[in-house]
Amino acid sequence: MKNRGFLKFASAMTVMTLGGVGYAAHRRSRNPYYRGPVSDHFDGVRFFSPGQPQDKGVGEVARWQLGGGRTAWPASVPSPFPQDTPPERVEGLRVVHIGHASFLIQVAGRNILIDPVYARRASPVGFTGPKRVNPPGIAFSALPPIDAVLITHNHYDHLDGPILARLWAEHAPAFVAPLGNDAIIRSYDATIPVETRDWGESVDLGAGVTVHLVPAYHWSARGVNDRRMALWCAFVLTTPHGVLYHVGDTGYGDGAIFRAVRERFGAPRLATLPIGAYEPRWFMQAQHMNPEDAVRAFREVGAEQGLGHHWGTFRLTNEGVAEPAEALARALAEAEVPAERFLALRPGQVWGG
Template sequence: MNRKLFKTFSRPAPRPRNPYYQGPVSDHFDGVRFFSPNQPPDKSLKDLLRWQMQRDRKAWPQSHPSPFVDKPPASVPGLRSVLIGHASFLIQAAGLNILTDPVFSERASPVSFSGPKRVNPPGIAFEDLPPVHAVLITHNHYDHLDLETLGRLWQRHRPRFIAPLGNDAIIRAEHPEIPVEARDWGQSLDLGHGITAHLTPACHWSARGLRDRRMALWCAYVLTTPSGTIYHVGDTGYGDGRIFQDVRERFGPPRLAHLPIGAYEPRWFMQPQHMNPEEAVRAFRALEAGQALGHHWGTFRLTDEGIEEPPQALAAALEKAGFPAERFRALRPGETWTPSA
C-alpha cells in the first residue's frame, strides 16, 4: 500500500471537542463528555428508530387544562411550593423566591413551529410571578432549559442563574448579558436568607443537538433552608438507588422532595434516564422524605404513556408500598403545597 495512503487510513480519528466546557478529568468527566457512575451505554440511532417504528403511543388530548391557577404572594416567611408545569416549580422559602427549570414557552423544542407542545398553560402566569431571586437549571434538554424564558426572566427580575458545568456557555451563547454561576456535583452556593443550593448527581444525560451528547453536566439540587431541606430532581433514572441514599446520608431526610413520575414508556428505552412511578416511590422510601410532590407529567407529550397514567400508577405504587396517598401527591399546574402546622 502507498505509504501516504497507509498513514491516512491508520491515523486515529480526531478527538471530539467539547464546545461548552474544558476542565480536568474527574470521576464523572473524561475530558470531553460527562457520565454518571455505572452509566449504561447510550442508546443508539438503531434503538431510537426501533422505538419510533414500534411505538405503542397512547392518545393525548390537545388540551388538558388544570383546575388550579396560582397567584403567589410576594414572599413567604416559611415554605411554599407550586408547580408551574412539567418540571418548573416556584419554591418560596425564608423570603426567597426560586424557580426550577422555568419553561413558559409554548413548545419544548429548538423551533417554535414543531416539537412537544404544552397542553395546559403555566400554573402561574409569567406576569404574576413574584420577584424572582434565583433560577436553578438542572440540565440542557429543551423541556428544562428554555432560553426564551431565561431571557424574559433576566429582563424582568435580574435573578441569579445557577446551572451545572457547561450550561453557562449554552445560556451565554444566546444571552451574553446573563451571568451564570456554573458548578460541579458536590459544590454549593449561598443564595442568602440562610439558604444554600447544593448540586448533587442524577442518572441522566444532556444534549441540545446531534453532536453534543453529555458535553454539559446535569444535576439535582438540595436546598438547605431555615424551613427544612428541599430536594429537587428534574430528570433521573433510579439506577441502583445510591444517589437517593447519599442525599439522605449527607443532608438528612428531606422535608420536601420534588420527584419526576412521567415520561417513562417504553421501559426498555427510558429506564436509564426516567423513573416510572414505582421507582419514584422507591426513591421516596430511600430518601425517607416527609413529603413528595410528583412532576414531569401531563404538560408535554414526550413518551408513550397516556396523560393520566402517571398519577394512576403512582396511586397504585403508594398503596402497594403502604404509604398514604397524601404523602406523595402528583401535582397539576398551579397546585400548591405548604407544610401542615
C-alpha cells in the same frame, strides 16, 4: 426513503428534547461548552454517570420511534387548579407547580424558580415537537420578584432559553446551573451571569438558603452533536425551613444517589420527584423513573413529603396523559404509603404556605 427521513428527524427530535439518546456513532474531540480536568464523571470531552448506561444507538431509536404503542393525548388537558398568584414574599415555605418540571419555591423570604419553561413547545423549533397541553400554573406577569433561577440540565423541557433571557431582563436573578450550561444560557443573552458548579459543590442564595448540586442518572444535549457535553444534576436546598430535594430527571439506577442525599443532608422535608416520560420502559429506564421507581426513591431518601412532576404537560414518550398519576396511586398503595404523602401535582397546585 420516506421512513429513513422520518427516522432521521425523529432521532434528532428525541436527542434535542430528551437528550442523550441518538446516534452513538457521533463523536467530537472538543467540547464547545466546558473545558476542565478529567474526573470520575468527566472524560475530558463528555460527562457521564459512573456505572450507569450511557447512549442509545440508532437501531434502538428506530425500534422505539417505529414500534408503535403510543397512547394519544388530548389537544388540551386543563388543570383543575386556577393559575396561582403568589404572594410577594413568604417567610415559611410555599411551593407552586408551574407545569412539567417547573416550580416556584418561596422559602425564607427568597423566591426561587427551578427549570422555568413557558414555551409552547419543548423543542428547538416552533413548528413541531412536544406541545404544551395546559397553560403555566403561574402567568409570567404574576411572578413575584425572582431572586434565583436553578437549571438542572439543558434539555428543551427544562432549559427555556428565551424565558431565561426575559427573567434576566425583568428580574435580574442569580442563575445556578451545572458545568457547561453557562455557555448555553449566555447564548440567549451574553450578559447573563451564571454560577456553574460541579456535583458536590454549592452556592449561597442568602437568607440561610444554600443550593447544593448532587448527581442524577441522566444525560444532556441541545442537538445531535453535543451529547453529554454539559453536566446535569439534582438540587438540594438547605433552608431554615427544612431540606428540599428536587430532581429534574433521573433514572432510579441502584438507588445510591437517593441514599447519598439522606446520608449527607438528612431526611428531606420535601422531595420533588419526576413520575412521567417513562415508556417504553426498555428504552427510558436508564434516564427516567416511572412512578414505581419514584416511590422507591421517595422511601430511600426518607422524605416527609413527596410531590410528583414531569407529567401531564408535554407528551414526550408513549404513556397516556393520566397514566403517571394512576400508576403513582397504585405504587403508593402497594408500598403502604399514605396517598397524601406523595401527590401528583398539576399546574397551579400549591403545597405549603
